[in-house]
Amino acid sequence: MAKPYEPEKPDPIDFEMVRYYAARADEYDDWYLRRGRYSRGAIQDEAWRSDLQAATEWLGSQTYRGRIAELAAGTGWWSPILARAGQLTIYDAAPEPLAKAAARLTDAGLAADQEVRDAWSEPNRAVDGLFTGFWISHIDRARLDEFFALAMRWLHPGGLFAFIDSRQDSASGARDHQPPTDDVQIRHLNDGASFQVRKVFYEPGDLEFALRRAGFIEISVVTTERFFVLGSCRRPE
Numbered sequence: 001m002a003k004p005y006e007p008e009k010p011d012p013i014d015f016e017m018v019r020y021y022a023a024r025a026d027e028y029d030d031w032y033l034r035r036g037r038y039s040r041g042a043i044q045d046e047a048w049r050s051d052l053q054a055a056t057e058w059l060g061s062q063t064y065r066g067r068i069a070e071l072a073a074g075t076g077w078w079s080p081i082l083a084r085a086g087q088l089t090i091y092d093a094a095p096e097p098l099a100k101a102a103a104r105l106t107d108a109g110l111a112a113d114q115e116v117r118d119a120w121s122e123p124n125r126a127v128d129g130l131f132t133g134f135w136i137s138h139i140d141r142a143r144l145d146e147f148f149a150l151a152m153r154w155l156h157p158g159g160l161f162a163f164i165d166s167r168q169d170s171a172s173g174a175r176d177h178q179p180p181t182d183d184v185q186i187r188h189l190n191d192g193a194s195f196q197v198r199k200v201f202y203e204p205g206d207l208e209f210a211l212r213r214a215g216f217i218e219i220s221v222v223t224t225e226r227f228f229v230l231g232s233c234r235r236p237e
């Protein structure tokens with residue numbers, strides 16, 4: 001039985017984000033696949049697919065091994081790549097997308113442990129690799145250092161932390177979404193329900209500095225052509 005989402009530092013928007021992703025689980029992959037409200041016309045959709053391919057190849061080239069934790073794994077779009085590289089555990093605060101991730105892995109003949117878990121919870125073990133997809137852009141600017149310090153505590157010495165996240169581009173989201181104001185964005189579902197989420201478009205240079213402040217080494221933060229930022233770094237030995 002999944003534990004309810006009980007953040008250690010409650011913030012109303014954090015609760016709302018989890019409710020949003022729980023309700024969006026069935027339609028979440030429409031974003032990746034440019035279906036329905038996420039289709040932005042042939043030219044934009046092709047640019048998206050090209051960037052998605054680049055991000056996929058980038059993640060596949062990361063040297064994950066051993067035990068890997070994926071926080072805020074959602075529907076597990078990236079999980080098969082990680083599960084092929086090591087012994088994966090997928091975590092998310094919402095059981096609904098996590099169930100989709102588990103099914104995706106099963107369909108691909110892959111296995112992973114899964115747990116409903118707040119990404120802000122203190123690690124309960126150390127791993128060789130940590131991954132987050134589109135989670136960092138949901139972190140309040142005031143808490144970025146706190147999260148990177150937590151990411152460090154997840155890792156064994158020498159461990160790898162990599163992430164994929166969003167760059168601001170008007171063709172990234174749904175047709176009926178406006179850009180965030182003061183890092184808060186209104187999101188809609190297909191049935192018209194709306195939710196507030198925090199969405200922060202961190203500059204690659206700001207992420208690089210924050211990773212350095214946290215003590216990571218071998219830091220690389222690069223971008224795809226338009227839509228994604230790709231980061232990797234290691235905990236020192």
Ligand SMILES: C[S@@+](CC[C@H](N)C(=O)[O-])C[C@H]1O[C@@H](n2cnc3c(N)ncnc32)[C@H](O)[C@@H]1O
Pocket residue numbers: 007014017018021022071072073074075076077078091092093094097117118119120132133134135
């Ligand atoms: C943008 S989705 C990313 C999903 C997946 N990582 C991906 O790359 O497609 C953000 C995910 O964060 C989860 N989430 C939101 N708040 C969370 C929290 N406090 N702890 C853990 N997961 C959380 C949501 O349930 C959702 O699945």
